[in-house]
Amino acid sequence: MMKFLIKYETNSSDYKNTTLNLSSSVTHNGSVCGSDTEAALLAVQFGEGHSWSINFTKTNETYQGDFITFTYNTNDTAVFPDAKRKGPITIVVKDTMRPVQLNNIFVCHNTDLFEAENVTQIFWNVTVQAFVKNGTISKKESRCRADTPTSAPTVPPTIANVTTASTTTLSPAPTAAPKPVENPDTGNYSLKSGNKTCLLATVGLQLNVSQDKPLLININPKTTSADGVCGNTTAVLKLNDGNSTLIGFTFVVKNASGSVQKFYLKEVNVTLLNRLNGSVISSADNNNFSKWDAFLGSSYMCRKEQTLQINEDLQIHTFNLWIQPFLVKANKFSTAQECLLDDDGILIPIVVGAALAGLIAIIVVAYIIGRRKSYAGYQTL
Numbered sequence: 291m292m293k294f295l296i297k298y299e300t301n302s303s304d305y306k307n308t309t310l311n312l313s314s315s316v317t318h319n320g321s322v323c324g325s326d327t328e329a330a331l332l333a334v335q336f337g338e339g340h341s342w343s344i345n346f347t348k349t350n351e352t353y354q355g356d357f358i359t360f361t362y363n364t365n366d367t368a369v370f371p372d373a374k375r376k377g378p379i380t381i382v383v384k385d386t387m388r389p390v391q392l393n394n395i396f397v398c399h400n401t402d403l404f405e406a407e408n409v410t411q412i413f414w415n416v417t418v419q420a421f422v423k424n425g426t427i428s429k430k431e432s433r434c435r436a437d438t439p440t441s442a443p444t445v446p447p448t449i450a451n452v453t454t455a456s457t458t459t460l461s462p463a464p465t466a467a468p469k470p471v472e473n474p475d476t477g478n479y480s481l482k483s484g485n486k487t488c489l490l491a492t493v494g495l496q497l498n499v500s501q502d503k504p505l506l507i508n509i510n511p512k513t514t515s516a517d518g519v520c521g522n523t524t525a526v527l528k529l530n531d532g533n534s535t536l537i538g539f540t541f542v543v544k545n546a547s548g549s550v551q552k553f554y555l556k557e558v559n560v561t562l563l564n565r566l567n568g569s570v571i572s573s574a575d576n577n578n579f580s581k582w583d584a585f586l587g588s589s590y591m592c593r594k595e596q597t598l599q600i601n602e603d604l605q606i607h608t609f610n611l612w613i614q615p616f617l618v619k620a621n622k623f624s625t626a627q628e629c630l631l632d633d634d635g636i637l638i639p640i641v642v643g644a645a646l647a648g649l650i651a652i653i654v655v656a657y658i659i660g661r662r663k664s665y666a667g668y669q670t671l
Contacts, residue, residue, distance in 0.1 A: 291415045292342065295561065295570065296362060297408040300372045307573060310362060310369050313337045323422070324348070329356065330420045339363030339378060344385060346420035353392060353420045355385030358404065360411060381407045390432045395419040400436035401563060403530055405517055410536060412563065436532070473595075476610045477511025479529065480621075481518050487621045488520035490589070491527055494609035495537065499562065499572065509535060525615035536561040537606070540577075541615040543586060553616055554583035558598055558606065574600040582613060584627040589614035592629035 294310040313336045324330030324346065330353075333343035341361045346353050361380040364373040383406045390396045396418050404411040419428060474494040481489040495509040513532040519525065523543040530536055540557035557577035563570060579598070584590040591612045598606040614623050 295410040338366035352389035355387040398434035474508035479516035492612040496607040498605040551586040589623045591626035594631035
């Protein structure tokens with residue numbers, strides 16, 4: 291199963307999100323089984339000029355996916371109404387499939403995602419075997435990481451599966467308070483342009499979703515990969531947690547023609563997916579931010595918790611943030627400009643000023659009371 295989330299430009303120069311699903315009729319013209327000297331190719335065509343393909347290479351013991359090529363046709367007005375750019379658009383991404391033993395079938399029921407060039411490719415319920423021997427599909431399976439079985443399935447309690455030890459009527463047990471969600475782990479992310487690091491980010495991320503009921507989701511940096519684009523005036527960091535969350539941060543340079551240049555966070559978009567079937571649970575975008583600004587060539591740091599309000603139903607909380615989207619040198623952060631929340635030194639002049647103001651007030655009140663007591667006026671004889 292596969293589907294595609296695509297962001298495209300309209301004739302009015304704004305952007306729309308659309309979903310492209312496989313049609314009922316899918317062909318596989320051009321597919322090749324491959325051999326010891328030729329790569330295998332799975333190529334499918336569907337809908338109004340859309341196509342998708344993946345090629346497989348093998349060694350003496352294993353095979354694996356190499357590149358995925360996806361072409362979507364914006365002439366399909368049912369999917370891309372009012373598209374500014376017309377015709378087929380092709381993107382190529384590197385497959386992240388691990389090597390699979392020859393004569394094993396690869397199975398992955400959970401969701402897998404690839405994001406590149408305004409396209410998110412979503413796959414689930416995948417079963418594939420390349421370089422099949424003697425036309426016989428193997429019974430041996432190689433599972434993806436997300437399909438690793440747990441020790442035992444969780445059985446929800448029901449009247450039928452609860453055993454009562456006694457017929458004595460017991461008072462209801464007190465309801466336990468919900469366990470608070472801990473702060474997320476801090477992840478380290480980077481992007482490269484050629485062989486040079488062009489973006490550095492250290493941050494802990496927590497989503498606050500409140501569509502149906504409040505839900506806090508910590509982004510696990512151990513399963514999150516970074517992708518994106520580095521530019522002279524625009525940089526995009528895209529984080530994919532490997533299961534169900536896509537987060538994009540867009541940074542721009544303001545006063546690009548002036549002598550003093552600063553960068554700032556301009557846009558954040560978040561997509562939440564159902565990890566079982568790849569359907570979109572929530573998608574939100576806010577392109578009116580003006581946060582995390584610092585001088586070009588430096589970095590921005592804020593250890594304290596900050597909140598990014600994406601829309602009324604979605605917030606992102608950041609912890610231990612350190613970001614540099616431009617002019618990274620020697621794979622290291624440059625001097626950091628700290629946020630006001632971190633600047634404890636600013637409290638000292640505030641406290642001193644408050645103390646002085648209080649002292650002045652006490653002196654004035656004491657002076658007025660002293661004058662009243664010392665003034666006797668005319669006394670009765």
